[in-house]
Amino acid sequence: MSPADVWGALFDFSDYGALLALVHNSLLAGALLGLVGGLVGVVVVARDLPFAVHGISELSFAGAAAALLVGADVVLGSVAGSILAALLLGVLGVRARDRNSAIGVLMPFGLGLGVLFLALYPGRSANKFGLLTGQVAAVADVQLQWLAGIAAVVLAALALLWRPLLFASLDPEVAAARGVPVRALAPVFMVLLGLTVAMSVQVVGALLVLALLVTPAAAAVRVSASPVLVPVLSVVFALVAVLGGTLLSLGSSVPISPYVTTVSFATYLVCRGIGALRGRPRSRRAAPAPA
């Protein structure tokens, strides 16, 4: 394959207008996902849960694959897998140490189940691959309705819980002393996270959920410490990644995910660079206190 062929496979902007009409639903789904994923990501980073996101996404994939095999609704299967994983993690691992082991145990099992279901599935292979690596033009109207419904539930819950949830995530001991139900919030957030992961699996695929649920927030906290600006930036970065990635991938023969992850990674690199440049004068004061 010549470099020109590779370029042609990656970027092909001929007939762009016609293609745009075809991915109308994908763009809407991406916008919903960017909004929800950017907000949830802030809490994921504050609670140190990126590994849990990965674990939940593998079980979500297994659920979606099972639904595909038995002819059920794929989003429903994906949601069921996510919620099951989130609840299992909530029960098995309250402390971070236990939680990481539980995730390490659950993740390969979920992935294995998913591969089994896909291997048994007689349909087109594009459907199989899409669940792992994302699909650009595959968001149907009914799927979009599902995504919108899930997004509404997660956004409403976040609006209600936002302040005590962040307090409990960043400083649990003092939050508990102030009467925040720290323990009860943990499983509630895991369910919200599960719903968001199930949404993401539909768009970017199970393997790359982290690019939308962790990277934007991780980038945002590098350039700001404002509790208002960080979620705003995180949502903007997530929207840029998912919408920019979708638009770049139009006309290519490659799945959407490398575009989304590359844009997402680029924003992170830029933010780390800015943070490093600005953070240097302060780092002298951050010297740890002697024990």
Added chain:
Amino acid sequence: MSTALSRTAPDAVAAGTGHPAAVSVRGATLRYGERTVWRDLDLDVAPGEFVAVLGANGAGKTSLLRVLLGQQALAAGTAAVAGRPVRRGGRGIGYVPQQKGLDPTTPLRARDFVRLGIDGHRWGPWLPSASAARRVDGALAAVGATGYARTPVGTLSGGEQQRLRIAQALVSEPALLLCDEPLLSLDLHQQRVVSELLDASRRRTGAAVLFVTHDVNPVLPHVDRVLYLAGGRFRIGPPEEVMTTAVLSDLYGSPVEVLRSGDRLLVVGGAAPSEHPHCAEPADEPGGWGPR
């Protein structure tokens, strides 16, 4: 069964204030399963009083704070804060934990961190509020933290973070400050700065201070009374009455020696390993920091 040496607060802070006691504990017994942590505890803390809570690991010092925060139920007896029975969420209580080192990327600036003390526990999103901003400004100024009000908390030093925790605890204008080893992991200079800040705060605001510590020395100049917990029993009184060889030996039921070195107290214990008092570790504190 031990009895309190002195159950009344010093006259200077107790007399004629007209306020209910900041803390009032009556006949309180705390059990974890079969184990009785302490029993028949009576404790009155007057507004503005500074009480150090001392004792070995497992003596129930932090548990006492958890009782007052409404996080731990008593097996018997009652506990009230500012005249009202304790409840979860500790209305009227400011809480200062030990310095833990917040993550450098914590998405909070110093003033946001202090504001958590006003409304961090309330449902809903984080909205700008002029009245909250004024109160935060006041709390920051009171602890001398105005200069780094907009600095990310995670990049501040341990001493600066503890100042902010005190501002965060005071911003809700509590009747009681509960401090759980707030000097741990601070260097000696910062220990002195934070202790003096707590002392000045309680004098200014009239908030009582219940200060759990394994080492009374950094706060000794400020302490009105000491509550010493050991082996399920307790003694309450001014430091010079409680921190003596005779009283602590009786409390532990085994020889304990209290040594005075300048204005520092060293407790050298010979009790059973499971409940030996804190051992002095002079090597940890080279040179001390002299008379104040």
